[in-house]
Amino acid sequence: MLEQFDNIPFQETPPKAGALINTFRAFGYNLRTAIADIIDNSISAEAKNIWIEYNWDGANSWVKITDDGVGMDQVELIDAMTPGSKDPNESREDSDLGRFGLGLKTSSFSQCKSLTVISKKKGFNLINRCWDLDYVNKTGKWNLLEYLSDDVFKKELENLNSGTTVIWEKLDRLVGNSNVKNEAARKVFLEEFELVEAHLCLVFHRYMEKRKITVYLNGNVLSPWDPFMKQSEGGQLIAKESIDQGNVNIKCYVLPHISKLTSEERKVAKTEDWYQLQGFYIYRQNRLLLHGDWLGLFSKNEHFKNARILIDIPNKLDHDWKIDIKKATATPSFSVRKDLVRLGKLTRQAAGSIHRFRGNQIILDDTIKSFDFQSVWKARKTRDDARHYYINEEHPIIKRLLEKENISKRDIKSLLKLIGDTTPVESIIQFHSEDPQSHELRESKFELDNGMIEVARKMHSSLRSQGLTKETAAKQIFNIEPFNQYPELLQYLN
Secondary structure: OOHHHOOOOOOOOOOOHHHHHHHHHHOOOOHHHHHHHHHHHHHHOOOOEEEEEEEOEOEOOEEEEEEOOOOOOHHHHHHHHOOOOOOOOOOOOOOOOOOOOOHHHHHHHOOOOEEEEEEEOOOOOOEEEEEEHHHHHHHOOOOOEOOOOOHHHHHHHHOOOOEEEEEEEOOOOOOOOOOOOOHHHHHHHHHHHHHHHHHHHHHOHHHHHOOOOEEEEOOEEOOOOOOOOOOOOOOEEEEEEEEOOOOEEEEEEEOOOHHHOOHHHHHHHOHHHHHHHOEEEEEEOOEEEEEEEOOOOOOOOHHHOOEEEEEEEOHHHOOOOOOOOOOOOOOOOHHHHHHHHHHHHHHHHHHHHHHHHHHOHHHHEOOOOOOOOOOOEEEEEOOOOOEEEEEOOOOHHHHHHHHOOOOOHHHHHHHHHHHHHOOOHHHHHHHHHHOOHHHHOOOOOOOOOHHHHHHHHHHHHHHHHOOOOHHHHHHHHOOOOOHHHOHHHHHHOO
8 A cells, every 4th residue: 555655755854853852851740650650661671679769969869760670781771762662552561561662761851851771681791871861952963872970870780680770860850950958949859759659659559569579769668558448347349340351350449438447547548538539540460550530430529439449451452541651541442431430330329328327417307307316416408408507406415405594614615515526527528519509509697686686785795894895895796706797786786
């Protein structure tokens, strides 16, 4: 079919080195995804140990990632440093986490202007090559340099039989031209690596759990973080299926209710982030690609924050799932969407039942009279479908206090503690997640009633007895909620 072009005149148009290599900087990596991409290469190189080091030195700060994988000889290293050295359409080994042949370059250039790779293959000497973006921009040539800024970077590899070290210098995106004494810049630098730690513990948790790799961050061993809490009491695997002709494996989990977790378990489980962490978790060859996302099939909802669905796909489905260069986004093919919607609904329903049970909505509903249990709080819908919460005067303790002639300070403290301890936070959250409009419709101001007038009068009288003028006492009343919403009260304060 291409014979038609055989006799057509042509011109070769190689890309300009500076323009193209700077384009590689705009692929959308952050420090976390960039380092994860380098670790992918280490895993593909059969590494068992990966050492990540970072050093704050102002504008001279650097990052170094070393592994004990198979390493590269000179031909392989030059190939690895060449942009687009692999055809993304080629089949990959199951252990290969790459696809486009760009990860090393794009992830590195997104963070630095100087990328150096040192490698050692068993039976070969150490070799190194460097891309320096300032040099490329100045010369306009694709000159890969045999350059190493400091021989100290060779130290780890000299003690290994084989392996590779990736060095990032000129970290203009992370530290710029910051002075070494710039404490604010140093703080940001260190905080970024705290995020890196959390990210790697999640993205590679299955490799760590199976002891396939050990990752060190400035000498500290990283521990895997399992988002499905499989070892915690109360967590449930509610469904398990293979779809797409057995190529895609799915497990549906519902996390335990927060009340079942100890304070330490809550901290480890990051319960404060559960709303954001709900959704699908897509793994490619055991490596987490995407997490905490409903893939456009559902919206996030407080009611379903305990729902998490694990999806395993092989690298041969990269095209079908539209895996991007950063390995940070994925889009399910139309052939599996129907199954994902079905399993998503199943998991969300199971997750919702946990909060529905815990929330005890039926107890709050003041239209239900079929049982004698008396809750402190009640809820009802008004004529405009707004939800109104109020204190139940039929509750035995409250009823007893209301019948007393005199209420002591101790009684008031006990009543306030009772109201605070029983505030139906979970039910309010659930009501809001299921029907947010019922809360948005609530009026901030209600009609002024006799009870409000009587309380305001007593407070005004008390303030006057302390020597305040009529105007000053009234002003203090209107500085107190909810009296500030009722300016018409003034006519009742004599």
